[in-house]
Amino acid sequence: MHSKFLTLLIFFNIIFSQALLNRAVGNDLIFGSPRAYAMGITNSLNGKNSSLTRYNPSLLKKALGTKPSLIDFQLNLNSVSERRSILVKDYFGDFLTYADYVNNTNMYNYLQGGFISHIGNKTAIGFSFLPLTSFNYDYIEEVRGSADIEDGDVGLKDPLEGFHQFKTSGKINTLSFGFSFSENLDKMQNISVGFGFNQTLNMSMTDEFRIDTLSTDFENLSFANSYYSDESLETLANFFSFGLSYSKRDYLFSMNVEGDILIQTPNFKSYNFIDSIGIISYLDSSNTNFIVQGINYYKPMQYHFGFSYNPKDNSDLTVSTEIQYNKFDFPSINYFKNSSIYKFGFEYFLPSNIPIRAGLIYKQSPLQNLPDQSIITWGSGLTHGQFECNFSFSYTFYDYYYPTLFSVENNQIQGFDQITDSNFNFILGVKYYLK
Secondary structure, eight states, rough: OOOOOEOOSSSSEEESSSSHHHHOOOEEEEOHHHHHHHSSOHHHOOSSTTTHHOOOOOHHHHHTTTOOOEEEEEEEEEEEEEEEEEEEEETTTTEEEEEEEEEEEEEEEEEEEEEEETTTTTTEEEEEEEEEEEEEEEEEEEEEEEOOOOOOOOOOSSSSEEEEEEEOEEEEEOOOOOOEEEEESHHHHEEEEEEEEEEEEOOEEEEEEEEEESSSSOSOOOOOEEEEEEEEEEOEEEEEEEEEEEEETTEEHHHHHHHHOEOOOOTTBEEETTTTEEEESSSSSOSSSBBBSSSSSEOEEEEEEEEEEGGGGGGGGEEEEEEEEEEEETTTTOOOOOEEEEEEEEEEEESSSOOEEEEEEEEOOSTTTHHHOOEEEEEEEETTTTTEEEEEEEEEEEEEEOOSOOOOTOOOOSSEEEEEEEEEEEEEEEEEEEO
């Protein structure tokens, strides 16, 4: 019998992580601007829309350039494909291999937008609506049994018994306000500071854990109890952003500090962490009752340090690198470690004035026994009059192992199943510069 436990892949999911534990810890949504996203998600350096109110408010004035103000709107699409496999024996080749038993693909969308405006010659303000984290997850597994069919009879040797379903839906959004002050030290040097205030909004949360049976006679369906909940939750909290940037000729140095938050709804019931095997459980000790209720979400303190090079004798080229440090400071939980994310990206304008952007991210795992991740990003854009349109993509895939999601009493498979997640993101952003 499989135990009803989930291997913890990562606590701080920064958009390109697995989706299985979204309900437990949330999947942090770091979209920023399409330009910065395509350049290795270097939001503290290359952001050029209202998301700077969170990711580096000191660059609000720089994002406007000589324009008085801008408004922007952005559509973020996240596609997650999850493939689950079990270890089987290939009797033709006489070797062990993994065989898929379920494959789910889901698409989620997130909207954001806002504006930036000059206030005088040295100051700019911005306002934005941004997604913070997602608890979305959708799993469905077709379950089949066995039947004895005599030779000559018509029938199925593996009749459909029913379905295992686990679906959660909910996300936390923020309203962010920021301002920046910029001072020219001389013709070649500029220093800017900025402050952002980010307010989370209330949300609704839906949980469905269900065993759908086609008959009362089955052998491979889980004996867990079905559960359904749909509730509105008060998830108000706030955190700050502080940005500092310094530019001199070809160089830009930036820093952004983002505060942590802890959101715990009244009477929440969290998951269980089993230290001996390093896993999270959504069920009680009997593996029959779903126990997670409400929200228990923590976002770590984040430090961003960036450097960008844009040579004056080749202004079509911009090369950027950024280090993000996530500091976990939640005393009641001690099984996560601080982690870093290393980002690299570039932008090059073709003679047709169309930009080519790409980037690479290397992400450390917050857990000792899990490997790190690599992510690729790319994108482009175009400008027409006062309008500017940019788009970007990212892709990663990741293998990890955990016991089966639904416990089946008669299941004799031993060991952890193999999970392969493929995560593809598409971002489309539109800006309009007001005259």
